[in-house]
Amino acid sequence: MTRRRLVGTLAFAAFTAVIVAAVALIPMQDYTMHILVQTATFSIAVFGLAVVLGLCGQINLAQAAFFGFGAYAVGLGTSTLHLNFWLALVIGMGFALAMGAVLGMTTLRLGGHYLAMVTISFQQIVTLIMVNWIALTHGPDGVSGIQRPALFQSAQAFLAVCVFAMALVGYMVWQLPTTRLGRAMRAVRDNELAAGVAGVNVYRVKVAAFALSAVLGGIGGGLFAGGFSYVSPDQFSFAESIVFITMTLLGGVSSPIGALIGTGLLIVLPESLRFLKSVPGLYLAIYGLAIILIIRYMPDGIWGFVQDRVRRLLPPPPFAGAPEELVLTQAGTASPGQEPPALEVQHLAKHFGGVKAVDDISFQVRRGSVHALIGPNGSGKTTTLNVLSGIYTATAGTVLLAGSDISAVPGHARTIAGLGRTFQNIRLFRSMSALENVVIGAEQGGHHAEVSHAALVERARAALAFVGLEGRAHERVTGFSYGHQRLIEIARALAGQPTLLLLDEPAAGLNSSEKLGLLELLRRIAAKGLTILIIDHDMTLVTQVAEHITVLNFGRCIADGVAAQVLRQPDVIAAYLGTEPDAPAFH
Amino acid sequence: MDLALQLFFTGLGIGAVYALVALGFVLIFRATNVVNFAQGEFSMVGAYLMVVFAVDLQWPYGWAFLAALAGMALLGVIFNLGVYYPLRHRTFLPVIIATIGASIFLANTVLALYGPAPQVLPGWFETPGVQIGPVYLDSQYLLIMAVTIVLVIFNFWFFEHTLLGKKLQATSQDKEMASLLGIPVATMIMLTFVYSALLGGIAGILVAPILFVSIQMGATIALKAFAATIIGGFGDVKGAIIGGLALGVIETFGAAYISVPYKDGFAFLVLVAFLIFRPQGIFGERVAEKA
Numbered sequence: 001m002t003r004r005r006l007v008g009t010l011a012f013a014a015f016t017a018v019i020v021a022a023v024a025l026i027p028m029q030d031y032t033m034h035i036l037v038q039t040a041t042f043s044i045a046v047f048g049l050a051v052v053l054g055l056c057g058q059i060n061l062a063q064a065a066f067f068g069f070g071a072y073a074v075g076l077g078t079s080t081l082h083l084n085f086w087l088a089l090v091i092g093m094g095f096a097l098a099m100g101a102v103l104g105m106t107t108l109r110l111g112g113h114y115l116a117m118v119t120i121s122f123q124q125i126v127t128l129i130m131v132n133w134i135a136l137t138h139g140p141d142g143v144s145g146i147q148r149p150a151l152f153q154s155a156q157a158f159l160a161v162c163v164f165a166m167a168l169v170g171y172m173v174w175q176l177p178t179t180r181l182g183r184a185m186r187a188v189r190d191n192e193l194a195a196g197v198a199g200v201n202v203y204r205v206k207v208a209a210f211a212l213s214a215v216l217g218g219i220g221g222g223l224f225a226g227g228f229s230y231v232s233p234d235q236f237s238f239a240e241s242i243v244f245i246t247m248t249l250l251g252g253v254s255s256p257i258g259a260l261i262g263t264g265l266l267i268v269l270p271e272s273l274r275f276l277k278s279v280p281g282l283y284l285a286i287y288g289l290a291i292i293l294i295i296r297y298m299p300d301g302i303w304g305f306v307q308d309r310v311r312r313l314l315p316p317p318p319f320a321g322a323p324e325e326l327v328l329t330q331a332g333t334a335s336p337g338q339e340p341p342a343l344e345v346q347h348l349a350k351h352f353g354g355v356k357a358v359d360d361i362s363f364q365v366r367r368g369s370v371h372a373l374i375g376p377n378g379s380g381k382t383t384t385l386n387v388l389s390g391i392y393t394a395t396a397g398t399v400l401l402a403g404s405d406i407s408a409v410p411g412h413a414r415t416i417a418g419l420g421r422t423f424q425n426i427r428l429f430r431s432m433s434a435l436e437n438v439v440i441g442a443e444q445g446g447h448h449a450e451v452s453h454a455a456l457v458e459r460a461r462a463a464l465a466f467v468g469l470e471g472r473a474h475e476r477v478t479g480f481s482y483g484h485q486r487l488i489e490i491a492r493a494l495a496g497q498p499t500l501l502l503l504d505e506p507a508a509g510l511n512s513s514e515k516l517g518l519l520e521l522l523r524r525i526a527a528k529g530l531t532i533l534i535i536d537h538d539m540t541l542v543t544q545v546a547e548h549i550t551v552l553n554f555g556r557c558i559a560d561g562v563a564a565q566v567l568r569q570p571d572v573i574a575a576y577l578g579t580e581p582d583a584p585a586f587h
Numbered sequence: 588m589d590l591a592l593q594l595f596f597t598g599l600g601i602g603a604v605y606a607l608v609a610l611g612f613v614l615i616f617r618a619t620n621v622v623n624f625a626q627g628e629f630s631m632v633g634a635y636l637m638v639v640f641a642v643d644l645q646w647p648y649g650w651a652f653l654a655a656l657a658g659m660a661l662l663g664v665i666f667n668l669g670v671y672y673p674l675r676h677r678t679f680l681p682v683i684i685a686t687i688g689a690s691i692f693l694a695n696t697v698l699a700l701y702g703p704a705p706q707v708l709p710g711w712f713e714t715p716g717v718q719i720g721p722v723y724l725d726s727q728y729l730l731i732m733a734v735t736i737v738l739v740i741f742n743f744w745f746f747e748h749t750l751l752g753k754k755l756q757a758t759s760q761d762k763e764m765a766s767l768l769g770i771p772v773a774t775m776i777m778l779t780f781v782y783s784a785l786l787g788g789i790a791g792i793l794v795a796p797i798l799f800v801s802i803q804m805g806a807t808i809a810l811k812a813f814a815a816t817i818i819g820g821f822g823d824v825k826g827a828i829i830g831g832l833a834l835g836v837i838e839t840f841g842a843a844y845i846s847v848p849y850k851d852g853f854a855f856l857v858l859v860a861f862l863i864f865r866p867q868g869i870f871g872e873r874v875a876e877k878a
Contacts (some may be wrong), residue, residue, distance in 0.1 A: 057680060060750025061687070106862050113622040113821075114862065116683055117813040120624075121855040124810065132848045238806070240692055249684070284691055291688025295681045296673050429840070 005178075009171075018168040024160035037227035039161035039260075039267050041220045046247045046259040047173045048216030053245075054178060054254030056209035057189030059112060062103075063244040064118040065126040066214040068236030069096040070221025072130070075143035075231045085149040089222040091374050093215050100214025104207040123238045130233035142232025146548050155227070162223045169216060170256040177254070180443055180453075185209050185439045190429035197389055197423075199415035199496060201443030239284055246287045247295045252301030261302050319473070323465035324458055328497065328528045340403030342367045342500050342531035343388075348397030350380075357383040358557040360397070365500065365548070367402075370522065370532045372563070374540045375552035376575055381535045382424060384552070385504050388533075389421045390414045402499055417442050420498030423487045424505040424535075428477045432480055434488050437472035438463050441492035461496035464488070469520060483514035490521070500531045507538040519544055542566065551575065589721035594839050601797070602835020603735035606632075607790035608812035609819070609827035610742065611783035616822055617759040618779040619671060621682045625690035626787055627809025633659050633788025634795040634804065635697055638706045648711055656785060663784030667777045675776075698802045705799035708792075710850070713815060731793045738786070739828060755779060778811030807851060811838070814858040820868030829869060 023036060043069045052060045070092035077088025107118045120456050130137050137143070152158045176182040184205045187195035196202045225231050247266045252258025270283055277283055298305060343365040350358040358380040365371040386392045388399060390411030399407050406414050415421075420441075429437050438460035443451075463468040467487040472480070477488060487504060493501055506522075507515050515538065522545045528530060536542055542549065542563075549566040551559040551573040559566045566572060608630055612819065615623045618778075636658045657809040670689045674682045684716035716725040746752040757765040766772045790808070798804055815834045819826020834854055842850040 059680065059683065106859055110862065110866055112680060112683065113616075114817070115864075116622070116624065116687070117810070117817075118858065118862065119804075121810055121858060122815070124806075125852050128849060128852055145704050244689075245684070245687075279699050281695035283695075285695035285699055288688045288690070288692030288695060292670060292685050292692065295685045295688065297679060299677075412791055 005547060011173075012174075015423045016171075019167070019215075020160050020164050024156060028156070030155070033159055034175065034228075035267060035271065037155075037159050037162055037224070039264050040159070040166040041227060042222035042244070042247065042265045042267065043166050043256075043260050044169050044220035044223065045217045046048050046220075046244055046251075046263050047169050047242055047256050048213035048220070049248040050173060050254060050256055050259045051176065051185070051216070052209045052213035053248060054252075054258075055182060056185040056206060057112075058108065058206055059116045060119055060213055061116060061212065061241050062123040062126070063213070063217045064240035065123045066096045066100060066217030066239070067221035067224065067240070067244075068126060068130065068231075068233075069099065070218035070223075070234065071225040071231045072137065072143065072221075073218070074222040074225040075146045076137075078147035078226075079143055079145040082419045085226060086148060087091065089219070089226075091221045093218040096214045096218025096221075097211055100211040100217075101207060103214075104210035108206040108210060109203055119241075120238065122210075127233060127237050130236065137233070140233060140463060142230060143225075144230045146229045146231070148226050148229075158226055162227060165219065165223060166260075169219065170260065173216075173256040173259075174445055180203060181205070181208065183436065183440055183443070186436075187429050190431055191427045193391065194410045194423065194429065195440070197391070197415055197421055197427075199412050200440070201410075203411050228271045233516035242284070242287060246291055246294075248301075249291060251303055252303030252305070252307070254300075255303050255307070257305030259303045260273060265302075272516065298353040317467050318567060319461065319470075323461040323470050325467040326459075326462040326494065326528075328494065328525070328530045339367055340400065341365055342402055343533065344398075344400040344403075345384075345388070346398040346400070346416045347401065348384065348387060349395045349537075350383050350392055350454075351395045354520060356555050356565055358552075360551065361550075361555070361557040363550045363557060363560050365533050367531055368526075368529050369547050370526050370545050371532065371545035371548045371550070373533060373535045373550050373552065374537075374539075374543070378554075379552040379575075381552055381557075382504060385421065385502055387503060389419060398512035413485075415496060415498075418497075418499035419502065420493035420496050420500070422486070422493055422504055422506060424508060426482070426485045426489055428485055428489060428492075430478055432475055432477065433474050434464060434469060434480065434491075435460055437477055437488055438495045442495035444496050459497075460491075460495050465492040466494065466524075468517075483510050483517070486510065486514075486518075487521070494525070494530075498530070500533060501525065501534060503534045503536075505536050506534065507536050515541060591840075592722050592773055594843050595836060596722055596724065597728065598836030598839035599695070599832055600725070600835070601794070601816075601839060602832035603731045604763070604790045604794040604808065604831075605811045605815045605834055606794075606828040606831025607735060607738065607786050608808050609815040610738075610824065611786040611790075612812055612816050613780055613822055613824055613827045614786075615703065615783045616816075618755065618776055619675070619682075619759075621679055621686065622673065622813075623671075623685065624686040624809065625666065625670075625693060626783065626812065627805035627807070628660065628690045628693040629662065629784050629787025629805075630794070630808050631697065631800075631805030632662060632693060633791035633801065634800045635701065636788070637792045637795060638708050638800050642706070642708060652792065655835070656788060659784045659788030662779060662788075665780035666784065667780040671776070672773070678852055683777050690809075692800050694805055701802075703802065707803040708795040708800050710796035727796050734789065735828075736791060739791070740844065742824070751778075755853075756788045776812030783878050810851070811835075811854045814854040817866075818861050820870035823868070823870045826868055826870040 039556060045063055049060060049063055052058050073092025073095055074085065074088045077083040077091060078085055103122055131140055148158050152161050177186060184200045187198065187200050188202050188205050192202050208558050243266065247262035248259055250265060251260065251262025284290060341364040346362050348358060348361050373381050373384060383392065387394045390409065398405060401417055403418060405415055409417065439456055442456045442459045461470055461473065464473050467490055469484060469487055477485060480488065506518055519541060522532065534546065546563050549563045550557060550562065551566060551572050558575060559569050559572045608626055611626050615621065623755065633655055636655035637651060640646045640654045641648055651835060666689065670685050671682065674685055710727040710784055711730055712726040714726050716723055746756055755771045755775050756776065758772050762772050811834055812831065814828050815830035818833060819830030834857065835858055838853045841853040
């Protein structure tokens, strides 16, 4: 833990102690107490939305249902079954977790639209069951006579419990973005494809975020039931899910502080504007309008706005000491000639319906070489790269990475196996700093659990220093020039210590001086012994760095061999310049 | 057997409504890559407009219908300008949330104006229906099916055989290229929203005499229509129609033979089954994000 973080944690603990003591001891009216219990318990559920929506970018329109699971578990558990409060609360959390995980697992492989609609449907089913399954839920009458834990029988003592729980959960959600899982969530939110290629198991991270949000909903609901001693189905309807979402958006979607601000405001404001409730629908209509306006004019919410101002005033401290030297691939142990090639592609094919984008190509990339894959537009170069990095599933064929078959391995696991790549259209995590982007590449979705975070940051620094951008490590990537963003992407791939680096048109969109810089960088990477497979249109660049060239045309391999020889072959010249093979290409 | 036939007919009728709303979903999705969560509210608003013109103001049914459609077209324009257009360069999540906001806004504004009591809209025809053998064909169900068939044919003709339809298709497939070819992309998207609002409104007006006209009808219909698009294959026009009809039949049989209170739950079960076993739907294909 860094000093800064330790100080922050201690300050937070002291602050929490003072607040909990205050709500436990200061005499207050029942009305005030109700408002505070509601704020504390709703906040915990809204923290859950801050995780799933703010941090991970996945929508959850059923938070009231998960809140309801916790509330009904505590309600029925303590009133009907006479269970201990804490046991009932744990059962509620477990149930919310299980339902959240199942819902997430069935839906999160698909796009966000599905998740939105499925959570709405789920919410409605839960309401149907709460109202109709009277034997279990007591139907529309709700559950009364809910017990509190023995030690906290008075309403005020229980309020202190709720505030303490809010502080504890809030602290964990506050720390989450700086953990491995939290960074993976942010990467998924910013760019799923790049996150996968950087070694993050996108699906698992999304399910984890969704399940976590469900559990927090359950905790909030359980405490809510204890606080009010009575629950009924209308408290957990779709309308309440919308209220939760509005609270999250209003305060600021990605921080517990924002969640608390939004929750507090939307509980206190309607209380003071009670006349709105006299017309049914009016206050929800205003919430609906508020959602549209917040999304349009204040996408980061109130706290996001404040935070942005603070960040400009207080930049993070600079690094102490010079960055380390970047370490790339370890030297092979077997004697030269014995080792398998860095990459071997055998009879690879990728068909889209009837279109044979890649049709039976085979080539080898020698260890330690720079190998170029060239061909005219539409010849299947990028498709090949996408099949190699696991974004597309191959129709047929085998891919061997350093001798081991990775044909059936999913994309993020290929990255962990040693495949690093960059994209033709830059895919950085746009809300993060240059350093955070590269740290995600270094930690490969938490695969290197044995390596300390400090060591990963050092490795990321070294990678940034290698591409010459260490001095601007803390700046947001959106502030970098196009050429520099490309370098950050290369640094992100290098920080994962790949055995093979795939570069998809790295020179595209660069000006001539940036191209010279890139050429020099590629030579320095090659000098460190890392194998590179490069796709590019820029023949000057290709001829200057590549020792071997494979030429594709119409999805087939038309030439393969040492660079100079390949470029002299008549059919290669024909494919590029469109002349007859026997006509002289130049002169 | 007679009962089964009767249920099948009823299911197709209700399914045709889901199909129309699903078609609106799909058209907007193809044009903007956004799922419009207020599509169901378009149906609800359409039905309420019809109540205003035909019941409250006592206009002739045909004129009331035209006036309601004009109102829907206007709603489509406002929706596009107020909700979609300002967010068109953002990622899909903010846009989805905004359409959800719009859906809540529309439903609750109507609630605030009209109160929670469900309204009754009479059917188009005086004759309640005809008995053919064992099956009783309700005139409103017959009307729904006839209108759906006409609209599906119109939809096909419009998109495949008119220049405007071709322009709309070009816009939905590649906005940049379409704009380079001189197609006014913003206008085309506006038209898509108007067309979808009309489809949603017509569906709402047709189904209103069968269900009560209520605030919740939008959410219920949207849920079914979305399930229909997934069953048929997301983004596929033919799939939306078949999916809608199938869902109507499944739901009607479920309500008759299994449970009435949980009628609205069957759509969800079918939806989850498809998500697990065949997420690409009957006709659709999953299009992977391009690297």
